[in-house]
Amino acid sequence: MNTTDPQQRKNVLVVTAHPDPGSLTASLTGFAVEHLRASGHEVRVSDLYAMKWKAVVDADDFPDHTPGRRLDVMGASERATLSGRLTPDVVAEQEKVLWSDAVVLQFPLWWFSMPAVLKGWFDRVFSAGFAYGPAVPPPYGDGAALAGRRALVSVTAGAREGAFSDRGIHGALPHVLHPVQHGLFWFTGMAPLEPFAVYGANELPEEDFARARQAYAARLDGLFTEEPVAFRSLSGGEYDRGMRLLPGTETPGTTGLDLHVRGVRG
Template sequence: MNEAVPQTPQQTSQQTSQQQNKKILVVSAHPEPRSLNAALTAFAVGHLRAAGHEVQVSDLYAMKWKPAVDADDFPGHAPDRRLAVMAASEHATLAGRLSPDIAAEQEKVRWSDAVILQFPLWWFSVPAILKGWIDRVFTAGFGYGPSVPPPYSEGALAGRRALVSVTAGARETAFSDRGIHGRLADVLHPVQHGLFWFTGMAPLEPFAVFGSNQLPDERFAAAKQEYARRLDGLFTDEPVAFRSLVDDYDHDMRLLPGTEAPGTNGLDLHVRP
C-alpha cells in the first residue's frame, strides 16, 4: 500500500488558500448612502476582501436599477404580440437576447460562489427595487423552468451559498414565536425558500440587526462583530435544511405523509427535523 506523501507547509498554505478564496456578490438595497445598510454593505465588502475573497457589489439605488418587468426586458419581442412574461423571458434568456442590465446581473450571479442580499425590512418584505432585481434577473431559463434542473433541490444555481443580511426597526422579541410580527424565518420564507432554495442556492440562517432605527455605537460595534463571524462562516456554516422536491414530496408537490416529526405544522413542515 502506498504511503501518503506529506505536504510541505507551502503546499498546505496554497491548498487552504484555494479552498478559502471565493467569489461573492453583495446586492445592496437602500436609498441612503449614509444608512446602516450602506455601512453593513461596506463592512461586509471590506471584511470579505481582507479574507482574500473576490467581491462584486450591486448597489441598486446607485445603479438606478429599473424594478419593473416589461417588454423592454426582451429586445426583439414584437410589440403587437401578447407579452407572456415567463415564455418571453425564457426565449430571450436562451437566445442571449435579454436587456444588457439583466444580462450583466445574471453574469454576476453565475460568477459568484455566494450571494448576499443586504436590505431593510419594509412592510415585511424586501424594498421594491430589490424585488424588481429578483423579478428581472431570475428569468425563466436562468433561475427556473424546464430547460434547467428542477427546483427545490439541485436547482439551476446549485453550488452557491446565500445569506440575507436584514435590518428591522422593531425589537427582536416582536419577531419571535409569540411575537406580534411572527417569526423572522416565516417573514423571510419567500426569499429563503422561494428564491434561494427554489433556484438551488443553499440559504444560511439570516443575519439580522433589530432596533435599527436607533442603534448606538456600542450596539453597532456588536453587530459588526457578529456579522464578521457570520461572514467567516459563509462557506462552512450549515445551511437551512430545507427539504428536497425529489425526495420528500409526491407528484402533486405535497409533502409525503409521515416524514415530519409529530406536531410539526406550517412552514416548519418544509425543513428537515
C-alpha cells in the same frame, strides 16, 4: 491581512438596496465588503439604488417582443434568455450570479419584505431559462439551476428582536423571510444560511452597532462553513406528485412552513 487559505478563497456577490448612502444598510454593506476582502475573498457589489436599477419587468426587457401582442412574461423571458437576447443590464447581473460562490443580500425590512428595487432585481435577473423553467433542472434542491452557491440574507429591522420571535407579533424571522429563503434561493438550488438581522435599527446606539458588526463578522466568516437551512428537496422522495409533503415525513408536532425543514418542530 488575508486569513483565508488560498484554496478556500471564494467569489462573493453582495446585493444591497437602500436609497441613502449614509444608512445603516450602507454601513453594513461596506463592512461586509471590507471584511470579506480582508479574509481573502473576491467581492463584487450590486448597489441597486446607486445603479439606478430598473425594477419593473415590461416589454422593453425583451427586444424581440412584438408591440401590441400579449406579453407572456415567462415565455418571453425564456426565449430571450436562451437566444442571448436579454438586455445588457440583466446579462451583466446574471454573469455576476454565475461568477459567485455565494450571494449576500443586505436590505432593510420594509413591510415584511425587501425593497421593491431588490424584488425587481430578482424579477428581471432570475429569468426563465436561467434560474427556473422547463429548460433548466427541476427546482427545490441542490440540483436546480443555480446549485452550488450559498446565500446569506442580512436585514435591518426597526422593531425589537422579540417582535420577530416564535411568539412575537410579527412572526418568527425565518417565516417572514420564507419567500426569499425558500422561494427564491432554495427554489433555484442556492443553499441559504439562517438569516442575520440587526434589530432596533431606527435608533441604533454606537455600542450596539459595534456589537452588530462583531456578530456580522462571525456570520461572514461562516459563509462557506455553516450548515445551510435543511430545506427538503423536491426530488428527495418526500413529496407526492402534487408537491405535497408525504404524511408522516415530518417530526411529530411540526406544522406550517416548518414542515419543509428537516428536524424542525413547529
